[in-house]
Amino acid sequence: MASTPINPFERLDEQAVEGAPDDPFATAGAALPPGLGPYQIAWRRLRHNYVALAFGGLFLLIVILCLLAPVYSADIAHIGPNDESQAFNALGSTGIPIGPTWTSHFFLGADTNGRDVAVRLLYGGRTSLFIGAVAMLITMTLATILGTIAGFMRGAVDGLLSRFFELLWAYPALLLGIALGVSLQLGGLNVGLFTLHGNSLLVPRWSSAWSSSPTSPSRSAPRC
Amino acid sequence: MPKSLRVLLGVTVAVAFGTAATLWATAAGAAHTAAAPTVTIVYGTAPDYLDPQKSYTTQGGEATWVSYLGLYTYAHKSGAAGGTVIPALAAALPTVSNGGKTYTMTLRKNLVYSNGKAVKASDFTYSIERALKLTWGGDSFYTGNIVGAAAYSTGKASTISGIVANDATGQITIHLLAPYGAFLNILAFPSSGLVPTGTAMTSLTNNPPPGVGPYMITNVVPDKSWVGAINPYYAKEAIPGIPQGSVTIDARVESNTATETEDVLNNTADLFDTGDSITPSLLPQIKSTAASRYSTIPVVQNFYFFLNVTEKPFNNQLVREAVDIAVDRRVLAKLSGGTITPGCFFLPPGMVGHPTGACPYGINPDGAPNVAKAKALIQQSGDAGAAVAVYSEERVPRTQYCQYWASVLNEIGLKATIKPIADALYFPTIGTLKLHPQTGFADWDEDFPNPGDFYLLLDKNSITPTNGLNYGAVNDPKIQNAITKLDAIPSSQLNQYASDWTALDEYTASKAYDIVFGYQTWPEFVSTRIDFKALIVQPSYGWDWTSIHLNG
Numbered sequence: 001m002a003s004t005p006i007n008p009f010e011r012l013d014e015q016a017v018e019g020a021p022d023d024p025f026a027t028a029g030a031a032l033p034p035g036l037g038p039y040q041i042a043w044r045r046l047r048h049n050y051v052a053l054a055f056g057g058l059f060l061l062i063v064i065l066c067l068l069a070p071v072y073s074a075d076i077a078h079i080g081p082n083d084e085s086q087a088f089n090a091l092g093s094t095g096i097p098i099g100p101t102w103t104s105h106f107f108l109g110a111d112t113n114g115r116d117v118a119v120r121l122l123y124g125g126r127t128s129l130f131i132g133a134v135a136m137l138i139t140m141t142l143a144t145i146l147g148t149i150a151g152f153m154r155g156a157v158d159g160l161l162s163r164f165f166e167l168l169w170a171y172p173a174l175l176l177g178i179a180l181g182v183s184l185q186l187g188g189l190n191v192g193l194f195t196l197h198g199n200s201l202l203v204p205r206w207s208s209a210w211s212s213s214p215t216s217p218s219r220s221a222p223r224c
Numbered sequence: 225m226p227k228s229l230r231v232l233l234g235v236t237v238a239v240a241f242g243t244a245a246t247l248w249a250t251a252a253g254a255a256h257t258a259a260a261p262t263v264t265i266v267y268g269t270a271p272d273y274l275d276p277q278k279s280y281t282t283q284g285g286e287a288t289w290v291s292y293l294g295l296y297t298y299a300h301k302s303g304a305a306g307g308t309v310i311p312a313l314a315a316a317l318p319t320v321s322n323g324g325k326t327y328t329m330t331l332r333k334n335l336v337y338s339n340g341k342a343v344k345a346s347d348f349t350y351s352i353e354r355a356l357k358l359t360w361g362g363d364s365f366y367t368g369n370i371v372g373a374a375a376y377s378t379g380k381a382s383t384i385s386g387i388v389a390n391d392a393t394g395q396i397t398i399h400l401l402a403p404y405g406a407f408l409n410i411l412a413f414p415s416s417g418l419v420p421t422g423t424a425m426t427s428l429t430n431n432p433p434p435g436v437g438p439y440m441i442t443n444v445v446p447d448k449s450w451v452g453a454i455n456p457y458y459a460k461e462a463i464p465g466i467p468q469g470s471v472t473i474d475a476r477v478e479s480n481t482a483t484e485t486e487d488v489l490n491n492t493a494d495l496f497d498t499g500d501s502i503t504p505s506l507l508p509q510i511k512s513t514a515a516s517r518y519s520t521i522p523v524v525q526n527f528y529f530f531l532n533v534t535e536k537p538f539n540n541q542l543v544r545e546a547v548d549i550a551v552d553r554r555v556l557a558k559l560s561g562g563t564i565t566p567g568c569f570f571l572p573p574g575m576v577g578h579p580t581g582a583c584p585y586g587i588n589p590d591g592a593p594n595v596a597k598a599k600a601l602i603q604q605s606g607d608a609g610a611a612v613a614v615y616s617e618e619r620v621p622r623t624q625y626c627q628y629w630a631s632v633l634n635e636i637g638l639k640a641t642i643k644p645i646a647d648a649l650y651f652p653t654i655g656t657l658k659l660h661p662q663t664g665f666a667d668w669d670e671d672f673p674n675p676g677d678f679y680l681l682l683d684k685n686s687i688t689p690t691n692g693l694n695y696g697a698v699n700d701p702k703i704q705n706a707i708t709k710l711d712a713i714p715s716s717q718l719n720q721y722a723s724d725w726t727a728l729d730e731y732t733a734s735k736a737y738d739i740v741f742g743y744q745t746w747p748e749f750v751s752t753r754i755d756f757k758a759l760i761v762q763p764s765y766g767w768d769w770t771s772i773h774l775n776g
Contacts, residue, residue: 082631085595087555093562094504094507096504112620
């Protein structure tokens with residue numbers, strides 16, 4: 001006669017039984033209770049992963065702070081990310097910047113141009129998040145489209161696409177990214193008939209004088 | 225012979241060969257090293273050119289002034305004495321006649337180039353023609369003074385009629401359009417240095433032509449390195465006042481000035497380019513641990529932001545006044561690591577005619593700017609919101625100067641963005657007329673002790689399609705008339721006309737054509753290998769390579 005079935009989901013609320021498996025579905029023969037979808041299951045697991053919760057909260061805090069960078073800049077620090085109007089007070093006589101003041105002005109100190117590091121950090125965070133989000137969206141979109149085409153067409157199309165991506169993935173991703181970034185920043189990239197002009201993939205700026213438009217009439221695009 | 229004996233014999237022969245080869249190589253290397261030890265000079269930026277008829281920056285001048293002697297050169301002395309003109313390839317100072325319009329001199333005998341070829345008097349004519357053909361940045365010194373130079377420059381003549389050279393006697397006669405007090409200084413430019421007739425009329429910066437001088441430039445890797453080798457033919461020439469070199473110069477570009485500073489501090493390089501700025505954060509360490517091999521020297525050099533007066537918004541006097549009163553010169557001095565003295569006049573201290581009175585518009589270089597008034601002026605001008613591209617070099621601290629400048633322009637109501645240009649290309653770029661650069665960093669170091677040298681940058685004849693020096697395209701009749709009148713004054717009478725130059729400079733400041741923010745000091749910083757006391761810094765060109773010796 002079989003032993004009384006154990007409700008696998010009750011285990012999540014109790015101390016783990018020694019030797020018992022973590023995954024409730026591993027309990028052989030247990031019937032799934034109705035009403036709990038995969039998201040709820042995932043949430044219940046997450047609720048008990050305190051490390052994940054802590055760092056998730058930290059990430060959210062960072063995102064919120066970065067999104068509030070204009071508020072911090074205008075209402076707390078009273079200085080923009082490129083504003084050097086207070087450079088005279090933020091630099092020593094030989095140009096050495098002040099350190100953290102832990103006050104609303106120059107909370108993390110100044111950089112070598114006399115700009116507020118904390119404000120620039122938050123604005124820089126916005127750029128980093130933007131780059132990450134856009135890169136993820138581009139990847140998802142392209143992957144969905146190409147994957148759908150490959151799966152639908154199969155045969156030669158699938159083979160061609162698969163071989164192309166294998167070739168691409170053969171390059172170390174980090175090195176390829178750095179090389180492309182430098183090339184596109186400098187003067188563009190020529191690959192046979194294909195040309196990407198320098199700065200054609202610039203990240204949008206958050207303020208009008210944020211950074212440069214580094215073009216030089218004397219440079220030419222490196223050829224691959 | 226037994227096999228073991230054969231093996232032993234073979235090994236013995238191999239060892240003997242190897243030892244002999246090693247000893248030979250060591251002896252050869254030792255001989256080479258003993259003849260000319262090598263010292264390394266690090267530069268934050270490469271020279272614009274290493275061709276004498278093209279170069280016009282201190283980095284290029286430092287190499288070319290000792291490699292391409294002209295009829296005259298400067299005394300190998302530091303400070304003001306380094307501005308004295310002495311005979312080089314000419315046997316003596318010239319005879320000046322015809323009311324200051326004719327210069328006559330004779331070439332020394334038995335001169336040879338660094339390739340052994342004999343020097344001829346007609347090589348001087350060819351060298352000046354080459355400077356015009358290659359559109360040297362200061363070519364208006366020739367076209368504005370030498371008879372026939374302008375016609376040659378525009379292709380209307382096949383030679384410069386105002387230069388007469390006799391190869392048989394070695395006599396050279398130069399006819400001027402009008403007396404020019406500083407003409408001897410023009411003949412002392414490296415661009416007036418002689419090269420053999422027939423040298424290509426194209427830039428040879430990557431493979432410089434032969435010249436006469438203690439050094440010759442070799443092994444050029446563009447934008448990276450070059451070698452100043454001792455000219456083996458120079459020793460025989462023994463020109464008085466121009467010593468031979470005693471070390472080989474290994475020059476290399478280290479675009480990160482912090483690394484450049486550390487290299488010299490840690491003795492992995494020997495000399496720091498005088499045209500660069502010591503990284504401020506390393507200054508305390510240098511002063512405490514390397515004080516015996518560091519000092520600063522004042523030079524006659526200004527730092528400024530040029531304003532293109534033919535382009536919006538700087539064609540508006542109100543805007544120029546606004547930006548002049550908005551900039552905090554004290555901040556720029558701090559960004560320089562304390563090596564700049566704030567100022568507002570185009571002629572620097574130490575130059576005849578430098579004004580000592582108050583700056584225009586109530587500007588106090590050592591005080592706070594008037595940003596509120598500047599904002600009001602911008603609104604009044606009608607150019608609020610105008611887009612401005614700030615041209616900038618890439619090396620520190622010049623890029624910081626321009627970042628601060630852009631920040632000031634934005635603060636008062638303009639829309640400024642930075643346009644960084646590679647250092648070696650920067651000055652040729654802003655000197656290209658068709659690019660219409662609106663504003664950017666510029667500086668001028670004294671070529672010779674005459675205010676006319678600085679006013680070259682405000683001379684309408686310096687507005688040229690390429691390699692122009694009048695970056696702001698200033699064409700002011702009052703300035704032009706004054707330059708024409710004062711340039712004719714002989715150098716020996718300069719001080720008598722100091723008040724005229726002062727009045728001109730005060731007028732220039734009132735028009736705010738250029739936003740002068742300070743005057744530079746140069747660092748003298750070397751490794752422990754170098755005999756610091758023996759070093760000479762030429763006021764225009766930097767390190768005098770012939771003065772570099774090793775300790776002990």
